[in-house]
Amino acid sequence: MTSEARFVIVGGGLAAAKLAEALRENDFDGTVTLISAEEHLPYERPPLSKEHLLGKKALADFTVDPGQWYRDHHIEVRLGTTVTAVDRTSKTVTLPDGSTLPYDKLALATGSTPRHLPLPGSDAPNVYTLRTIEDSDTLIKLFGKAVRLAIVGAGWIGLEVAAAARAAGVAVTIVETADQPLLAALGPEMGEVFADLHRAHDVDLRLGAQVAEITTREGGGTMVADGLRLGDGSIVAADAVLIAVGARPNIELAAEAGLAVDGGVLVDASLATSDPDIVAVGDIAEQQHPRLGRRIRVEHWANALNQPAVAAATMLGKTATYERLPYFFTDQYDLGMEYTGYAVPGEYDRVVVRGDVGKREFVAFWLDSGNRVLAGMNVNVWDVTDRIKELIDAGAPVDPARLADTAAPL
Ligand SMILES: Cc1cc2nc3c(=O)[nH]c(=O)nc-3n(C[C@H](O)[C@H](O)[C@H](O)COP(=O)(O)OP(=O)(O)OC[C@H]3O[C@@H](n4cnc5c(N)ncnc54)[C@H](O)[C@@H]3O)c2cc1C
Numbered sequence: 316m317t318s319e320a321r322f323v324i325v326g327g328g329l330a331a332a333k334l335a336e337a338l339r340e341n342d343f344d345g346t347v348t349l350i351s352a353e354e355h356l357p358y359e360r361p362p363l364s365k366e367h368l369l370g371k372k373a374l375a376d377f378t379v380d381p382g383q384w385y386r387d388h389h390i391e392v393r394l395g396t397t398v399t400a401v402d403r404t405s406k407t408v409t410l411p412d413g414s415t416l417p418y419d420k421l422a423l424a425t426g427s428t429p430r431h432l433p434l435p436g437s438d439a440p441n442v443y444t445l446r447t448i449e450d451s452d453t454l455i456k457l458f459g460k461a462v463r464l465a466i467v468g469a470g471w472i473g474l475e476v477a478a479a480a481r482a483a484g485v486a487v488t489i490v491e492t493a494d495q496p497l498l499a500a501l502g503p504e505m506g507e508v509f510a511d512l513h514r515a516h517d518v519d520l521r522l523g524a525q526v527a528e529i530t531t532r533e534g535g536g537t538m539v540a541d542g543l544r545l546g547d548g549s550i551v552a553a554d555a556v557l558i559a560v561g562a563r564p565n566i567e568l569a570a571e572a573g574l575a576v577d578g579g580v581l582v583d584a585s586l587a588t589s590d591p592d593i594v595a596v597g598d599i600a601e602q603q604h605p606r607l608g609r610r611i612r613v614e615h616w617a618n619a620l621n622q623p624a625v626a627a628a629t630m631l632g633k634t635a636t637y638e639r640l641p642y643f644f645t646d647q648y649d650l651g652m653e654y655t656g657y658a659v660p661g662e663y664d665r666v667v668v669r670g671d672v673g674k675r676e677f678v679a680f681w682l683d684s685g686n687r688v689l690a691g692m693n694v695n696v697w698d699v700t701d702r703i704k705e706l707i708d709a710g711a712p713v714d715p716a717r718l719a720d721t722a723a724p725l
Contacts, residue, residue: 319345320346320419321348322338322346323422324348324421325350327349327357328426329358330424330623331351331357331422331424333624334422334424335347347388347390348393349390353395356392357378358377359379364451364479365475367451369479369482370455398568401423401569403573403592408421420594422630427564428563429446429561430558439537440537441540441555446562454476454479454557458479458485461555462554463487463553465489465551465557467560468490468558469493469496470499470559470560474489474496475647476557477647478647481517490521490551492523493506493523496509496513512675521551530543540556562598564578564580565599569599574590578612579599580600580601586622586629596619598612598614600622605636607657615642618639621639649675655690665682670721677694678725679691680703680718682713687712687713688707689707690703
């Protein structure tokens with residue numbers, strides 16, 4: 316690429332920042348403009364429901380790069396700026412004031428937005444979602460004054476917020492439609508581990524329950540939420556409600572530009588979209604994964620961290636493919652876990668546990684019907700991720716009894 320080349324990154328999360336880094340690490344000396352709708356430099360989101368919410372980390376601790384880094388590396392950062400359109404014919408992006416910015420190569424890293432619930436009462440001012448630093452700060456203030464929090468959804472964010480709220484002394488009720496927390500991610504066997512964990516911390520967990528309405532009352536001249544009415548008519552009283560029912564990828568820009576989209580923006584193994592001058596990374600990228608041989612979209616930190624190196628190479632005309640297995644982590648109370656691999660509930664055959672589930676110190680393996688390891692989750696057991704990866708990569712049948720035997724080496 317010549318030094319006149321203009322690269323534009325739309326988005327201001329981890330993926331956008333890592334892409335800017337990767338371009339400069341590859342000695343790209345053209346212009347790089349990063350355009351973010353947020354008012355802050357790109358930051359990592361996992362602490363928003365963990366260390367930040369627990370008062371242990373400030374924004375500066377998880378800001379990806381300080382302002383000086385962008386200045387030193389001649390990255391133009393435009394904050395508080397939402398790109399409204401991409402014109403692939405003129406190769407420009409449109410800014411809110413109607414002006415346009417030309418690009419030679421474009422990266423889309425627009426991330427996700429929390430899903431809302433189209434329920435009566437959901438627009439009350441004390442009904443919250445969690446995606447940004449502002450949302451997390453709002454919850455911190457809330458923990459200082461609310462006595463009872465109702466959380467709709469027992470996914471990762473709902474459970475992590477529940478753990479932080481309990482640490483702050485807030486009474487928590489979680490209402491979940493499925494029969495176990497995290498059912499879609501982990502399946503019933505390991506979902507139960509998280510149900511037990513939260514019950515052990517006095518969370519009132521209502522599983523297999525529908526929310527019919529967010530109930531409201533008059534408060535300070537407006538209608539404020541005061542609880543949930545469930546499908547069976549029962550009432551969960553609360554001072555505030557958190558909706559944590561997942562996120563939806565921000566693919567409108569790509570779709571309106573005529574790029575191929577499905578659940579996410581479709582990308583090939585090199586993270587190129589259906590337009591060779593445009594890549595997509597992070598939460599929005601629905602990739603044809605070379606190792607898994609299927610299309611997947613992964614809404615996790617590790618994807619946003621690692622995909623940009625490949626996308627940067629692709630933008631620079633080099634050959635690179637993204638082949639890493641999905642990886643994610645969570646921290647709740649004194650449970651820390653890492654999950655590596657891909658085992659969709661309904662597609663795995665059995666879960667083999669190595670260690671002590673009761674003590675929450677174990678590794679769980681998801682096996683297919685041929686006893687091949689699809690995924691592994693280490694709970695309060697560390698430094699085994701590489702070993703889990705090797706077992707998945709080997710693609711060879713394992714002896715489940717030996718796998719479960721902590722006396723046998725992994
Ligand atoms: C509270 C919370 C906790 C999490 N915890 C974990 C965890 O423990 N482990 C884990 O693996 N993952 C976790 N995740 C998921 C992880 O943070 C995401 O997968 C990751 O943030 C995705 O990065 P991204 O850069 O693709 O998107 P995002 O982080 O969503 O960033 C997208 C950015 O693009 C901006 N943008 C969108 N549209 C436009 C536009 N048109 N113009 C300009 N800018 C735009 C947005 O404002 C935003 O700044 C968590 C997420 C949240 C919200």
